[in-house]
Amino acid sequence: xxxxxxxxxxxxxxxxxxxxxxxxxxxxxxxxxxxxxxxxxxxxxxxxxxxxxxxxxxxxxxxxxxxxxxxxxxxxxxxxxxxxxxxxxxxxxxxxxxxxxxxxxxxxxxxxxxxxxxxxxxxxxxxxxxxxxxxxxxxxxxxxxxxxxxxxxxxxxxxxxxxxxxxxxxxxxxxxxxxxxxxxxxxxxxxxxxxxxxxxxxxxxxxxxxxxxxxxxxxxxxxxxxxxxxxxxxxxxxxxxxxxxxxxxxxxxxxxxxxxxxxxxxxxxxxxxxxxxxxxxxxxxxxxxxxxxxxxxxxxxxxxxxxxxxxxxxxxxxxxxxxxxxxxxxxxxxxxxxxxxxxxxxxxxxxxxxxxxxxxxxxxxxxxxxxxxxxxxxxxxxxxxxxxxxxxxxxxxxxxxxxxxxxx
Amino acid sequence: xxxxxxxxxxxxxxxxxxxxxxxxxxxxxxxxxxxxxxxxxxxxxxxxxxxxxxxxxxxxxxxxxxxxxxxxxxxxxxxxxxxxxxxxxxxxxxxxxxxxxxxxxxxxxxxxxxxxxxxxxxxxxxxxxxxxxxxxxxxxxxxxxxxxxxxxxxxxxxxxxxxxxxxxxxxxxxxxxxxxxxxx
Numbered sequence: 379x380x381x382x383x384x385x386x387x388x389x390x391x392x393x394x395x396x397x398x399x400x401x402x403x404x405x406x407x408x409x410x411x412x413x414x415x416x417x418x419x420x421x422x423x424x425x426x427x428x429x430x431x432x433x434x435x436x437x438x439x440x441x442x443x444x445x446x447x448x449x450x451x452x453x454x455x456x457x458x459x460x461x462x463x464x465x466x467x468x469x470x471x472x473x474x475x476x477x478x479x480x481x482x483x484x485x486x487x488x489x490x491x492x493x494x495x496x497x498x499x500x501x502x503x504x505x506x507x508x509x510x511x512x513x514x515x516x517x518x519x520x521x522x523x524x525x526x527x528x529x530x531x532x533x534x535x536x537x538x539x540x541x542x543x544x545x546x547x548x549x550x551x552x553x554x555x556x557x558x559x560x561x562x563x564x565x566x567x568x569x570x571x572x573x574x575x576x577x578x579x580x581x582x583x584x585x586x587x588x589x590x591x592x593x594x595x596x597x598x599x600x601x602x603x604x605x606x607x608x609x610x611x612x613x614x615x616x617x618x619x620x621x622x623x624x625x626x627x628x629x630x631x632x633x634x635x636x637x638x639x640x641x642x643x644x645x646x647x648x649x650x651x652x653x654x655x656x657x658x659x660x661x662x663x664x665x666x667x668x669x670x671x672x673x674x675x676x677x678x679x680x681x682x683x684x685x686x687x688x689x690x691x692x693x694x695x696x697x698x699x700x701x702x703x704x705x706x707x708x709x710x711x712x713x714x715x716x717x718x719x720x721x722x723x724x725x726x727x728x729x730x731x732x733x734x735x736x737x738x739x740x741x742x743x744x745x746x747x748x749x750x751x752x753x754x755x756x757x758x759x760x761x762x763x764x765x766x767x768x769x770x771x772x773x774x775x776x777x778x779x780x781x782x783x784x785x786x
Numbered sequence: 787x788x789x790x791x792x793x794x795x796x797x798x799x800x801x802x803x804x805x806x807x808x809x810x811x812x813x814x815x816x817x818x819x820x821x822x823x824x825x826x827x828x829x830x831x832x833x834x835x836x837x838x839x840x841x842x843x844x845x846x847x848x849x850x851x852x853x854x855x856x857x858x859x860x861x862x863x864x865x866x867x868x869x870x871x872x873x874x875x876x877x878x879x880x881x882x883x884x885x886x887x888x889x890x891x892x893x894x895x896x897x898x899x900x901x902x903x904x905x906x907x908x909x910x911x912x913x914x915x916x917x918x919x920x921x922x923x924x925x926x927x928x929x930x931x932x933x934x935x936x937x938x939x940x941x942x943x944x945x946x947x948x949x950x951x952x953x954x955x956x957x958x959x960x961x962x963x964x965x966x967x968x969x970x
Contacts, residue, residue, distance in 0.1 A: 540875045541872055541873045541875060542871075542872040542873075542874075542875060542876075542877075542878060543872065544875075545875060627877055628877075630878075630879075630950075631872065631877050631878040631879070632872075633949070633950050633953040633954070634868060634872070634878050634879075634946050634949040634950060634953070635868060635869065635871075635872030635878060635949075636949075636952075636953040636956070637948065637949025637950055637951065637952035637953035637956075638864075638865040638866075638868035638869050638872070638949045638952075639865075639869055639872075640952050640953065640956050641861070641865045641948075641949070641952055642862070642865050642866065642869060642903055645862065645903055645906060646899075646902070646903060649906065650858060650906045650907060653858065656948075656951070656952065656955065657861060657948075657952065658857055658858050658861050659857060659860065659861050659864075659944055659945060659948050660846075660847030660857065661803035661844070661847055661857060661925055662800070662801070662803050662833075662844065662845035662846060662847045662848065663801075663802060663803045663847075664801040664802075664833075664845075
C-alpha cells in the first residue's frame with residue numbers, strides 16, 4: 379500500500395518520542411507492549427492509544443511478523459531513518475562489505491560482457507548498479523565508523539559498574555568482529571581495493587570502447603571509486619587508532635585482574651600452607667644479626683680472655699650409693715611377716731617389733747603393726763594384761779600387749 | 787666505585803627490603819643516574835639491585851620460598867584491592883594510583899569472601915590492616931597521609947607485575963595440551 383509522505387511525516391512529527399521508544403525496543407512488539415510504549419510516550423494532542431496503534435500500522439511504521447499476527451516489527455526503512463535521525467549508527471559487518479565486494483565483482487563481469495557485446499543498455503544498467511553499490515558501501519562505512527566511535531565514547535564515559543574483564547571482552551569483540559576484519563578487506567592489497575580497481579578498469583574501457591556517451595556518469599563513478607578506496611582504509615585505520623589505546627589499557631587491566639583473581643582463588647582453594655610461592659611477593663631482608671661485626675667479635679674475644687678459670691665439671695658415672703628411702707621402707711615392711719612367722723607365737727607384738735627395730739618412729743611402728751595384725755596368715759588378739767608403755771624414737775605408745783599367732 | 791653518593795643510606799634502606807622510588811630523594815636520583823655502578827658494587831657482595839620497568843629500585847630477594855609472615859598478608863591485601871578495582875570497571879592503575887585511600891573505606895571487610903581470605907593470613911580487623919599498612923610503608927609501597935589515610939606509591943607496581951606474570955602462567959598452563967592418560 380502506498381503511503382502518503384505528508385501523512386507519514388505529520389504523524390512522525392507528533393510522535394517523535396514514541397518512534398524513538400520503538401526504535402530502541404529490541405525484537406518483536408506485541409500489542410500489549412505497543413500500548414505500553416504509546417502510554418509511556420504520549421503525544422501532544424489527545425489521541426486515544428487505540429488511534430495511535432492503528433495509525434502506526436496504517437502508515438506501515440509497524441509491520442506484522444505474519445499476516446493477521448499479534449506481533450509486529452519496526453519497518454526496516456523506518457528503522458534506518460530513525461537510526462540516521464537519532465545518530466544511532468549500526469556497524470556494517472565484514473560479511474556485508476564482502477557481499478558488496480562480490481556484488482561489485484559480478485557487476486564488473488557483466489559490464490565486461492556488455493562491453494564485448496556492445497550492449498549499451500546493459501552497460502548503462504551496470505553503471506547504475508555500480509554507482510548504487512558504491513553509495514551503499516560509502517554509507518555503510520560511514521555508519522560503521524560512527525558506531526565504533528560511539529562505542530569508544532560509551533566505554534570512556536560509562537558509569538555503570540561493569541568489570542574490567544567484561545569491558546575487555548567487549549572491546550576485543552569490537553576489534554575482532556569489526557575493526558580488524560574490515561582492515562583486512564579494505565587495505566591496499568585487500569579484496570575491496572581489487573574489486574574497485576577492476577571496476578575502474580571496466581568503466582574506463584566503457585568510456586573508450588563503446589557507444590556509451592554518458593561521460594558525466596562515467597566521471598562520477600570513477601571519482602567515487604577513487605574516493606572510496608582511500609576513504610575506506612582511512613576510516614578503519616582511524617577506528618583502530620581510536621580503539622587501540624582503549625584496547626591496550628583494558629587488556630593490561632584485564633590481565634592484572636586475572637592474575638590477582640587467580641592468586642586469590644588458589645588461596646581460597648589450597649589454603650595458605652599450599653599457596654604457591656609465585657603468588658607471594660618476595661622482599662629482600664638481610665638478617666645481619668647472624669653475621670658478627672668487628673665490635674661483636676672484639677667483645678666476644680674480650681669475654682673469653684677475661685673469663686676467670688674454673689674447674690671443669692666432673693660427671694658422676696657410678697650407680698647411686700643407696701636405695702631411696704621409700705623403697706627401703708617398703709622392703710622393710712615386706713620383710714616383717716617373714717620375720718614374725720619365725721618367732722610365732724609372739725606374746726607382745728609391739729614389744730617384739732621394738733626389740734627387732736629399736737629406732738622405729740611412730741608412723742613406721744603403726745604401719746608395721748597394722749600390716750602384721752591384718753595379714754592373712756596371722757591371727758592377732760589384744761590381751762587383757764595391764765597396759766604397757768612402748769618408747770618409740772619420736773613418741774611413746776601405751777597399749778595392752780597384742781598376741782600374734784598363726785591362723786589355724 | 788667508592789665515590790658512589792649516598793651509598794650507606796641507600797644500602798641501609800635497601801637491605802631492609804625498602805623500595806626506592808621518586809619519593810626517596812636524593813637516593814632515587816643517585817640510583818637512576820648511576821644504576822650500573824651501584825648494581826656492580828652490590829653484585830660484588832652478592833646482592834642483586836633490581837631496576838623495575840616503572841623506574842624504582844630494590845634488592846631482589848635471595849630465596850622467594852622463605853618469605854616472612856608479613857609478605858603473604860601484603861600480597862593478599864594487594865590482590866583484594868586489585869580484584870575490587872577490576873570490578874569498578876575503570877583502569878586498575880588509575881584506581882590504585884589516582885586517589886588517596888581511607889582505611890575504614892577499604893573494601894577488604896566489605897565482602898565475606900575477602901574477609902575469609904584475610905582471615906587465612908591472620909588479618910581480622912582494621913587494627914591488623916593498620917599494622918599491615920605500616921609494614922607496607924616501611925618497604926616503600928605506601929605513603930601514610932594521616933592516621934587512616936594513605937596512598938599507594940610507585941613500587942606497588944611490583945604487585946601488578948606479579949599479577950601479569952600469574953595471568954601469563956595461567957594462560958600458558960591452560961593452553962598446554964592435557965597430559966595423556968596413563969597407559970597400563
